[in-house]
Amino acid sequence: MDLFEYQGKQYFARYGIPTSPGGVAGTVDEAVAQAEAAGYPVVVKAQVKVGGRGKAGGIKLAAGAEEVRRHAGAILGMDIKGHVVHRLWVEHASDIAREYYASFTLDRPAKTYLGMLSAEGGVEIEEVAATNPGAIARLHVDPVRGLDLATARRWAEEAGLDDAARDQAAEVLVALYRCYEEGDCDLAEINPLILTADSRVHALDAKVTLDDNARFRHPEWEEFAATETEDPREQMAKEKGLNYVGLSGDVGIIANGAGLAMSTCDVVSQVGGAPANFLDIGGGANADVMSAALEVINADPSVRAIFVNIFGGITRVDEVAKGVIEALGRVDLRSPIVLRLDGTNVQEGRALLQPHLSDRLMAEATMLEAARRTVALAAAGGRGSEERA
Amino acid sequence: MSIFVDETTTVVVQGLSPTSQGLYHGKRNRDYGTRVVAGTNPGRGGEVIDGIPVFATVAEAVEATGASASFVSVPPAYAAAAILEAAEAGISFIVCITEGIPAHDEARTYNRLVQDHPGTRLLGPNCPGIISPGKCNIGITSGDIALAGGPVGIVSRSGTLTYQALHELSQQGVGQTTCVGIGGDPVPGTNFIDCLAAFQEDPDTLAVMMIGEIGGSEEERAAEFISEHVTKPVVCYVAGVTAPPGRRMGHAGAIISGSQGTAQVKMEALSAAGAVVAQNPTEAGVRMVEIVKELG
Numbered sequence: 001m002d003l004f005e006y007q008g009k010q011y012f013a014r015y016g017i018p019t020s021p022g023g024v025a026g027t028v029d030e031a032v033a034q035a036e037a038a039g040y041p042v043v044v045k046a047q048v049k050v051g052g053r054g055k056a057g058g059i060k061l062a063a064g065a066e067e068v069r070r071h072a073g074a075i076l077g078m079d080i081k082g083h084v085v086h087r088l089w090v091e092h093a094s095d096i097a098r099e100y101y102a103s104f105t106l107d108r109p110a111k112t113y114l115g116m117l118s119a120e121g122g123v124e125i126e127e128v129a130a131t132n133p134g135a136i137a138r139l140h141v142d143p144v145r146g147l148d149l150a151t152a153r154r155w156a157e158e159a160g161l162d163d164a165a166r167d168q169a170a171e172v173l174v175a176l177y178r179c180y181e182e183g184d185c186d187l188a189e190i191n192p193l194i195l196t197a198d199s200r201v202h203a204l205d206a207k208v209t210l211d212d213n214a215r216f217r218h219p220e221w222e223e224f225a226a227t228e229t230e231d232p233r234e235q236m237a238k239e240k241g242l243n244y245v246g247l248s249g250d251v252g253i254i255a256n257g258a259g260l261a262m263s264t265c266d267v268v269s270q271v272g273g274a275p276a277n278f279l280d281i282g283g284g285a286n287a288d289v290m291s292a293a294l295e296v297i298n299a300d301p302s303v304r305a306i307f308v309n310i311f312g313g314i315t316r317v318d319e320v321a322k323g324v325i326e327a328l329g330r331v332d333l334r335s336p337i338v339l340r341l342d343g344t345n346v347q348e349g350r351a352l353l354q355p356h357l358s359d360r361l362m363a364e365a366t367m368l369e370a371a372r373r374t375v376a377l378a379a380a381g382g383r384g385s386e387e388r389a
Numbered sequence: 390m391s392i393f394v395d396e397t398t399t400v401v402v403q404g405l406s407p408t409s410q411g412l413y414h415g416k417r418n419r420d421y422g423t424r425v426v427a428g429t430n431p432g433r434g435g436e437v438i439d440g441i442p443v444f445a446t447v448a449e450a451v452e453a454t455g456a457s458a459s460f461v462s463v464p465p466a467y468a469a470a471a472i473l474e475a476a477e478a479g480i481s482f483i484v485c486i487t488e489g490i491p492a493h494d495e496a497r498t499y500n501r502l503v504q505d506h507p508g509t510r511l512l513g514p515n516c517p518g519i520i521s522p523g524k525c526n527i528g529i530t531s532g533d534i535a536l537a538g539g540p541v542g543i544v545s546r547s548g549t550l551t552y553q554a555l556h557e558l559s560q561q562g563v564g565q566t567t568c569v570g571i572g573g574d575p576v577p578g579t580n581f582i583d584c585l586a587a588f589q590e591d592p593d594t595l596a597v598m599m600i601g602e603i604g605g606s607e608e609e610r611a612a613e614f615i616s617e618h619v620t621k622p623v624v625c626y627v628a629g630v631t632a633p634p635g636r637r638m639g640h641a642g643a644i645i646s647g648s649q650g651t652a653q654v655k656m657e658a659l660s661a662a663g664a665v666v667a668q669n670p671t672e673a674g675v676r677m678v679e680i681v682k683e684l685g
Binding site: 106108109111112113126142143144181184186211212213214216217243245247255256257258259260261262263265266267268269270275278280311312313342343344366367368 | 607
């Protein structure tokens, strides 16, 4: 789960990472109230989970209430790369002397944590990595041993942080590491981490991605989850406990297993179609799960044909077939379905299905044939019955 | 032969109770012929559940039965402790199928194993397990779709695609030495390279099928290893060509970040390393059957 900047700053505060005084606003009046509390001049910042806010006009400086009113009015409701701004973060404007970069993530090949620190912050770190890789000091942190203050000090020196910033920065780095590790983040990034003209170090931005798998031990994440702006299709799938990612095509896809679901999307594309979604219903495929999956797909108006691709391993194909038949009795589908069932007890499963086959429910023996048939149906507008007429 | 597990492997199922996932899968594995010799449950030491003697700890189970492998399917919150308990008891091969373990638990556990228990191999977490057809099956793979006798070794990051691969080969009468599901999490205990190295060493494995997916750089690193160390034919398939960047495709590890981890880059690297790269699982099966026929 990605956090908004203001949520990231709230999360930072739990671990003692200093930020500027400020607050969240959902209206122009609230923005003015937050500005008065933070003290002018202030920065009004669009809260969207996408980069490039500044260039899009989503970050503005304001010297007084009138300016706050003007900027807040312009930014609220603004569309930044497809993300509509519903909230603002209003904070006291800092007198910036230097901008640094600091982050922790998992280094997957090395199977340890990777800290990145640079004296050249304020720009995208990918840009620094591409143009001036020497400007990034990388530190591998052993997850068993953690990061101590002495190591953090040496690291700050190696990265070339200014003398005035080093001790404070080292403390921030240790706090950021704690936030990353104890706080179960996939990513904890401060860009920029600033040194102010009066020699204070603090976080001017916060980019935090939380590990959804750790939700069970973080009750404090509930408030973050409540504001997750999602595709309505994804919201519905989540409520039903399904693993769904919305895509932009017209072929609805249901498969069991993440790999098979991805592969099904690929094969649909290979035969000239466009997947409307990725939907993994997990290992089993009983009637309840299948009904829920079909309901989610059915609610997507762009879907014109549905490809159900199930490989029965532990869940045998005959059980899957029963589940599909029962689910079809519960959900009134707009689009025709092409089924491809394979695996354990495939003959029994196909026999069960045989009497139910029609121009709304078709079966194919292989993934490729099923993909071709579904894509053809989608191209014809999903009008299986009219084809017959 | 086979890799990692064979007919001599003895298994302790951790977290055994009359209603646990461990019992369900453990019994299926036993029915397949796997030597399931013990279970553990801190509250049920001394009991016998469906013919499986239960011990309070893994150490006691190892002491009494000499179990060499363990099977972990406990809920995510308890999985890291279960893995470390098995390693401390001297278990040399741990299969963890648990899905949804926090990434930091995985990172800490992996590094703890490397530092304190170098003799222990962890497979998973979030994997379907391992099967050496006709000899040993630990995990959730259906034994019905595997065919004993080799000569193909399979290693895969995805569960259902692993089954698909087994099925494609078995249907054509091509058997497998061992099929390893390494799982789709960010910190797998065993990776492609570990399996490729073991298959290269195994005299009965004549060709390797490798199934990857988007995210991370394990496939790229496997490609480097293949070009330098693998002389046996390798057929690959990588899922997720159409996956959008920045979205988790089911598996915690299956995410494209920026230009990193795309299927295209992985396929190019594998192809450059001399592997046969198929466009879909069916084609991978077909290509492998052709290769096995040529090998005689």
